[in-house]
Amino acid sequence: MESCNKQKGWREMETDRFGSNRVILDTNALIYAVKNRLDFSEFKLVVPKAVIEELLRLEEKLSGEEKTAVKVALKLIEKAEVVESGKGDEGILEVAKKLGCGIITNDRRLRRKAEKLGIAVGYIKLGKIVF
Numbered sequence: 044m045e046s047c048n049k050q051k052g053w054r055e056m057e058t059d060r061f062g063s064n065r066v067i068l069d070t071n072a073l074i075y076a077v078k079n080r081l082d083f084s085e086f087k088l089v090v091p092k093a094v095i096e097e098l099l100r101l102e103e104k105l106s107g108e109e110k111t112a113v114k115v116a117l118k119l120i121e122k123a124e125v126v127e128s129g130k131g132d133e134g135i136l137e138v139a140k141k142l143g144c145g146i147i148t149n150d151r152r153l154r155r156k157a158e159k160l161g162i163a164v165g166y167i168k169l170g171k172i173v174f
Contacts, residue, residue: 065089065124067139069132069148070097072167073116078108079170090120091128091138136160147172 065087068076073094076083095117102113126142128134132153139146145163148154157164165174 065142065144066165067091067094067135067144067146069135069146069150069153070094070101070116071149072147073098073119074101074109074112075149075167077112077115077119079167081167081170088120088123089138089142089144090123090125091134092125093128093130093134095120095125096130132156136162 064085066083067089068083075081098113098117098120102110102117105113126138128138132150135146135148135153136156138144139157139162140160145165146153146157147165147167148157149166154164154166163174165172167173
């Protein structure tokens with residue numbers, strides 16, 4: 044695995060790895076990105092309805108800083124491509140496979156499932172995207 048912030052330039056590496064700059068950020072990656080002020084403007088975000096539904100449920104349950112992060116994530120994805128999907132991880136995998144998008148997630152189980160299906164997958168570590 045290689046950080047996309049090395050010599051070649053992370054923008055070039057992300058495109059090489061994912062085949063395009065269209066990616067799905069799952070719920071935990073979106074919230075992490077917001078809390079850590081990560082810039083994903085170089086990506087074309089694809090958001091499955093499953094992610095929006097989970098964010099809306101979290102918005103109702105959470106409070107304080109966590110709730111604020113969810114609200115900002117919901118605002119961020121207003122500019123994203125929203126697509127119909129099944130529920131949960133299976134919905135995310137279905138969309139990624141169908142559209143040929145990569146997934147960025149910190150959920151190990153989802154990463155393993157994506158890798159088994161041949162879907163490009165990355166995660167966020169110390170504020171950087173790792174592939």
